[in-house]
Amino acid sequence: MNDALMTYLIWPVIKFLIAFGIVQLIIVAMTWIERRLLGLMQVRLGPNRVGPFGLFQGIADPVKLMLKEDILPSRAEKVAYFLGPMIPIVPAFLVFCLIPFGPPPTFAVTQVNVGLLLILALSSTAVFGLILGGWASNNKFSLMGSLRSAAQMVSYEVPFGLSVIGVLMMVGSLDLVQIVRYQEINAWNFLPQIVACFIFFVSMNAENNRTPFDLPEAESELVAGYHTEYSGMKFAFFMLGEYAMMIVNSSLIVTLFFGGWTLAMFDIGLTTSVLAGMGFAGGLLGVFIFFVKMMTFMLIYVWFRATFPRFRFDQLMDLGWKFLIPLSLANIFVTGAFILAGQEQSMSLIGVVLIAAAAIQLFRKTAPKKPAAVPGKVMHAG
C-alpha cells in the first residue's frame, strides 16, 4: 500500500514540482536569452541594465508585471476574461508530466503508454484560452486575433498530428520512452522521417504563434491580437503559457526525432544502458543532453523571429491545408510502403540524401544579380 502510494502519488507530485520549477526557470532565462540573442542578431545590445549583463531582467519583468494595474475593459465578459489567460497554462505544464527528460523511471514524472496521444490531446486545449480571452475583451482587434489563432491552431493541429504518425508506424508505440529507446538502437527518427520532422517543425512554430506564423498577435496589424486588452499578470500568464508551450514543443521534437536524452545511434554511444551504468550521475547527464538539444530548438525559434517576415492569413491556411497536410499524408503512405517491404531502416537514406541536397543548395555560391547601372537609360528594378 505504502509503496503504491509512493510510486503513484508522492514521487510523481515531487517530480512534477521539480519539473514545474525547472520549466519556470527556463522561461525566465528564455526571456533574457531571447532578447539578448535578438540584440546580437540585430546590431544592438538587448537588456543590459538589471544585474550583470542584464541577467536579472527575467526577474525584473515579472515584478513589473505584478505591480502593474490590472485593467478590466468595460463591457468585457468577466468570467471568460479571467479564464482566458489561465487555460493555456494548465495544459502546457501538465504536458511536462509526460515527457521523459532523462532515463526512466527516475527522470520522467510518469510513463504513460499512450503518452503521445495524451500530449496531443492536452496541448490542443490551449487554444480555448486564446479564443475566450480575445472574445471576452470586447475589442475588435482582440476578436480578430483570437479568430486567427483558433483557425491557425486547429489547422496546424492536423499536420502536427499526422507528422507524428510516421514515427508511430516505425516505432509501433505511443510511449515516449519506447520511442527514445527505438532511436538509440536504430537511427534517430529525423533521418528516416525527415519529411515528418520538417512538417512537425513547421507546424510546431505555427502552433506556438511564433514568427513567421505570429498572426494572432501580429503587432503591426492587430495591435497585440488576442491579448491587446490584457495587462499585468494576466498578460504575463499568456506569455508564460506561450513560452511553456515552446518548451513543450521543443522537448517533443527532441523526443520524437532527435533521440531524447540519448546521444547514441545503432546502439553506439551514450545509450540508456550506458547512462544507467553511471548511476545517478549518468541520469543527470542524460537530462543535460536533453536540455542542450531542447535549447537548440528554443534558439532556432529566436533565430526565426529575427529573420522572417510574417505570412498573411490566407497564405498561412494555404500552407497548412494545401501543402503540409498532403505532404504528411504522402509521408505516411511512403512510410507504410517501406514498412510493408520490411525496409524501414533504409528510409534513413532518404533523410541523408535530402539533408545533403539542402546543404549543397545552401552553400552553393550564387552570384547576386546586380542591376547594371546604365547612365541615363531606363532601368527596370527587378
Add this chain to the structure above:
Amino acid sequence: LFDVHEMEVNFGPQHPSTHGVLRVLVRIDGERIIDAKPIIGYLHRGTEKLFEHMTYPQCVPHTDRMDYVASATNNLAFVQTVEKLMGITEQIPRRARIMRVMMSELQRISSHLLFLATHAIDIGAMTPFFYTFREREEILDLFESYCGARLTLNCMRIGGMPEDLPPGWIEDLEAFVDKFDAAVDEYEGLLTNNRIWKRRTVGIGVLSPEDAIDWGITGPPLRGSGIQWDLRRALPYEIYPELDFVVPIGRNGDTYDRYLVRMVEMRQSNYILKQCIPLIRETPEGDLKAKISKVIRPPEGEVYHSIESPKGELGFYIVSDGKTQNAYRCHVRPPSFVNLQALPALARGHMVSDLVALIGTIDIVLGEVDR
C-alpha cells in the same frame, strides 16, 4: 450576432503601423477589406496659413515640420521657390548648389531607409529595422555635425546655404558612401529573395500606370508602376543635369516593385553622393550665398516650383503682393497627401494584413499629409 458579416474597424489614429496619426476606417468582411477610408487631419497645424504671417526666412524651419523625416528636401523646395520668385536662381553659388544636392540625396537615403524599416516591420520582418537604423544614424550624425540638428535640419537659406561644411565632414561622408552599398546588399539579402516577403508584396496593391497618373501619384509609387518620371531628370534643378544617375522603374506596379525601386534609388543616391565629393572639393570654400538684401521682399507675382522629394513631387505655390515681407498665399503640394488618395483603391479586396503593407508602400508622413 451571426448574421452580421461586415465589421467596421478603426485602424488608428493610435495604431502601431499607421505611421503617425492616420486613421483608416476599414469595413471588413472577415479579413477581407470592403472599403478603407483614410481620415486625416489629426496633425493639422495650419502651416499654409502660418506662412502668410511670417517673413520668408522664418518659414524655412516650418517646412522642416512637414515631412519631418526628409526636412532637407522640404527646405530645398521652399527656398528654391522663393528664389525663383525673386529671380535669383542663377545667382546661387556653385558650392551651395552642390551642398544642396548632397543634403537632399543624404536625406533621400535616410527617408528611404526609414521607409524600408517601417515597411519591413509592418510585414513582420523585425531585423531590417535595426540594420537600416544603423546607417540612418550615421546620416543623422552627418547632418548633426553640419547644422546641429538631426531631424528638423533647417539647413538651407534663401539665396544659398547657411554655413560651410565643418572640417572633416567630407571625409566622414566618403567613409559612409564607401560602405553604404554593402549595407543595401545586407538589407536586400534579408528581404529581396525571401519567399515570404515576396508572397506578401508581389501582386499586392497593383497600381496601373494610367491609374497612377489619374490619381496624380508621384515619386517611387509612380515609378513602380513603370512611368519614368523623376523631377531631377524631367525638370532638372541645381546641379542634377551634370550628374550621372539612373531613374529606376518597376514593371508591375505592385508593392514589391515599389520596394525594389526604392532600393535602387538608395544605391543611385549613393552614386550621386560619390560624384558630388570631387565636385565639392573643386569649389572654393566659403562662397555660399548669393548677394541679396537681408530683407526678402519678392516682386509681385506668383510661382509654382516643385522638386523630387523622397516621396514624390513636393511643390510650393507662392503668391507675393510685392509690398510685404510675407507671402500673400502659400500652397503646398505634398506628395504624401496626394499619394494617400490611392489607398482605398489599392486596399479594396485585399486582406487586413495587406493594408499595413499598403500604408507602408505609399510611404506617407502624416506631418506632410496634414500640414
